[in-house]
Amino acid sequence: MAPNNDNGNNIGNSSVEERTQDETASLTRDTQGRRRASDVLSKELEEEVLGPVEDTLCGLGSLKGGFLQQLAHPGTYLVISSVVALVQGMFFTYSNATLSTIEKRFRLPSKVSGFVTTGNDVIQLLLSIHITFVAGRGHRPRWLALGMFCAALGCLLAVIPHIVFGAGDLPIQPLTAGQSVTRDSLLCQARNSSDTSCEQGKKAIGVEQATVVTLHLMAQMLAGFASMLYYTVGYSYLDEAVSKKKVPLFLAVSGSLRILGPVCGYSLAGWSLSYWVDPASPPDIPPRHPSWIGAWWIGYLVIGSALLVITWSLLLLPRMLPGARRRVLHTLRNAAMKGKDSLYEVIKTLRPAKRTKGQGGIWSSVRRILTNKIYMLIIANQVLFWFAFFGYITFKPKYLEHQFKMSAAKANQYIAGAAMAATLVGWLGTGSALTFFRPRAKVVIIFMAALSLTNCILHLCMVNISCDHSTIHGMDMVIQIGDEAPTRGVIVESTKNDSCSSGCDCSPKFSPVCVDGMKNFYNPCFAGCTSSSKRNGTKVYEDCKCAVDTLMPSYTTAQKSDTGEKVLDKVEPSVKDGYCQHDCPTFYMYLALTVLTKMTHAASRVPVNLILFRCVEERDKDVGLGVFNAAIAMGASIPAPIIFGWAIDYSCRLWENSCGQQGFCWLYDLDSYRSILHGIPAALMACCLLTEIFLLTQHKKIHFYGEEEEENSDKISSADATAEETTALNSEAC
Structure with missing residues (x-):
């Protein structure tokens, strides 16, 4: 038995020795590879590619590093960038939410107000590619700070029309308690004298319209400059701040926080529009009245102040986060171990630390991008998606006001509530699934196609949801006469149906x-009212003959005369400003479909952003996002509001006219409005589905998570650490 044990021990010792020799050989190879990498990748080359280590320090000027260096963390940038997106989202949603009020105040048709909203995208179309190329090779957080300052300046420009022109003409003059008025342009009275100041009024309206369009267009451009920087260099800064495996989760968290922007924007609009445009002298009409003009300008002051605060926080961030620099350095060392040629191949794909001289770098990047099949397919897909989204979201608040007879403030509150929960579920759900389950590109693209199909079906369902509305007496007569005599009063003839208001x-x-x-x-x-007064804080109309006649016998009671005979005595009805309130049960069905639509929109955002990040090289990422923004501006966000506005204006039944000049629309053919607002997005989402089917054929070329790169990076870190430990032990032995 002893010899056998000796043989076993010999075999065991032999295997241990072999393992030791293998480990030693492996360490030797790693050490040699590390030395070879050091020879190929010198400190000077590191700084040339990555920039000096000082670029990772937080602060400004002489105040760098120290306690401020605690800000050099991906979580810090995640919070700051999310707040940036939140406030930017507030600006654009607030602009959309107050659009119908600005139309009303300055007598703008929808196609003109739609044109104003394109200012954001015009600047992206003109500057996106060049600015992102320069900013991507510069100090990206400081470029973002410049953008936020420009957006704050845009808020100030948006308020100037109110500062210069004030509240405008009040629709109804306020009354004091108990005061009675018999001379009012809206009351039944003898023929009014002609308006001799019409020419002056027309000129004043023209000046106001030109001013508000110009200033708000400039405000949208400045805000668009900030948005362009955030969605290009801001996104690329976030993408390199963490490892590729964590990017979906970071995008989900950032997107979830960002949705508070639209929610806060709509809520701020609801609060602002609940006050009269001149809060010091509100008229005697309720906010639900079509003539109500809310304080649209207040929210711009709030948003502008928040943007100025954010500007300072962005100025403190470093040019490159320390963690991002370490990851790139690991990639370079791994390539250097394979040789000089391999190293320079990797360097060519990285973002240079210094700005490239001349513009040749831009066109090389653009050429590589435009020949990328996956990139071009996602561009086509997103142009269709955003065309539908921008047109729909721009005119949806106005649709809720007209279809469901809501005030602008209440309509925005409903939109805010629907957006928050649905978008949270969409962003967090897809971001978490991509992070923890890591589905392959094929599965993700199929999921995107399912979302497009669902979105199409939801919009088709909303086409069929409406409310029954009562007739507005007198409107047909105004529409019939309006084209012939838009500036004159409507003389009501004595007929069987309207003799109550004859003369x-x-x-x-x-x-x-x-x-x-x-x-x-x-x-x-048209109700035959000849006077008005204020009772219990509410303006009421009196002596309204037509109101009694059209509701007989509801407003008659039997009375006895002096001779003892029964006669009918008319009871004065209550006549107040605004629409009659009515319940619309289908509104809650519409709200539920809106929630589902918001959810499908949000669920597709993380996959689309990942495809944009991964289908281009690192050096082309900023320019790729810039080209993407320019394409969206040219193909979607500029034409969509204009085309939707033109189509919606076509469905108008009653225009506001001042001195023969057409202004905004008072009343729409709601069936046409509903079909336009929901039918166009449904058709576009069906086209999105087709592009996703084509994208599915390219799924093998899309790598979301970069597993090979991450594993190689981890191996390099482990090899470096082991080599350093071995060198230290050898030194001690000597």
Whole structure:
């Protein structure tokens, strides 16, 4: 037995010795590779490619490093960038939410207001490629700070029209308690004298319109400059701040925090529009009245102040985060171990630390990008997606006001509530799934196609959801006469149906009144009202003959005369400003579909961003995002509001006219409006589905998580650490 044990021990010792020899050989090879990497990748070359180590220090000027260096962490940038996106989102959603109010105040048609919203995208179309190329090779956080300062300046420009022109003409003059008015342009009265100041009024309106369009267009351009920088160099800075495996989760968290921007924007708009445009002198009409003009300018002051605060926080961030520098350095060392040629092949794909002289670098990047099949397919897909989104979201608040007879403030509150929960689920759900389950590109693209199909079906369902609305008495007469005499009063002839208001010189101004919550009239004149007064803080109209006649016998009671005979005595109905309130049960169905639509929109954002990040080389990432923004601006966000606005104007039934000059739309053909607003997005989402089917054929070329690169990076770190330990032990032995 002893010899056998000796043989076993010999075999065991032999295997241990072989393992030791293998480990020693491996360490020797690693050490040699590390030395070879040091020879190929010198300190000077490191600084030339990555920049000096001082670029990773936080602070400004002489105040760098120290306690400020604690800010040099991906989590810090995640928070700051999320706040940046939040406030930017507030600006654009607030602009959309107050658009119908600005139309009303300055008498703008939808196609003109839609043109104003394109300022954001015009700047991206003109400057996106060049600015992102320069900013991507510069100090990206400071470029972002410049963008935020420009957006704050844009908020100030947006407020200037209110500062210069004030509240404008009040639709109804405020009354004191108990005061009665018999001379009012909206009351039934004898023929009004002609307006001799019409030419002056037309010139004043023209000056106001030109000013507000110019200043708001400039404000949108400045905000667009900030948005362009955030969605290009800001995104690339976030992508390199963490490892590729964690990028989906970071995008999900950033997107989830970013959705608070639209929510806060709509909430801020709802609060601002609940106040009269001149809070010091509100009229005697409720916010639901079509003539109500909210304080649209207040929110711009709030957003501008927040943007100035954010500017300072961005100035403190380093040019490159320390963790990002370490990861790139590991990649370079791994390539250097394979030789000089391999190293320079990797260096060519990286973002240079210094700005490239001349513009040749831009066009080389653009050429590589435009020949990338995956990139071009995702561009086509997103142009269709954003065309549908921008057109829909721009005119949705106005649709809710007209279709469901809501005030602008209430409409924005509903949109804010629907957006928050749905978008949270969409962003966090897809981001978490991509991070923890890591589905392959094929599965992700199929998921995107399913979302497009669902979105198409949801929009088609919303086309069929409507409310029944009561007739507005007098409106047909105004529409019939309006084209012939838009600046004159409407003389109501004595006929069987409208003899109650015969002889009234009714103003064509739309200011609906409600009779006891049952019937709407075009304005007090068409209801035959001859006076008004204020009771219990509410303006009421009196002596409204038509209101009684159209509701007989509801407003008659039997009385006895002096001779003892029964006669009918008319009871004065309640006539107040605004539409009659009515319940619309289908609104909650529409709200539910809106929530699902928001969820599908949000769920597709993380996969699209990942494809954009991964389908181009590192050196082309900033320019790739710049080209993407320019394409979206040219193909979607510029034409969409204009085309949607033109189509929606086509469905208008009643235009506001001042001195013969057409302004904004008072009333729409709601069936046409509903079909346009939801039918166009449904068709575009069907086209999105086709592009995703083509994208599916390229799925093998898309690598979301970069596993090979990450594993190689981890191996390099382990090899470096082991080699250093071995060298230290050898030194001690000597």
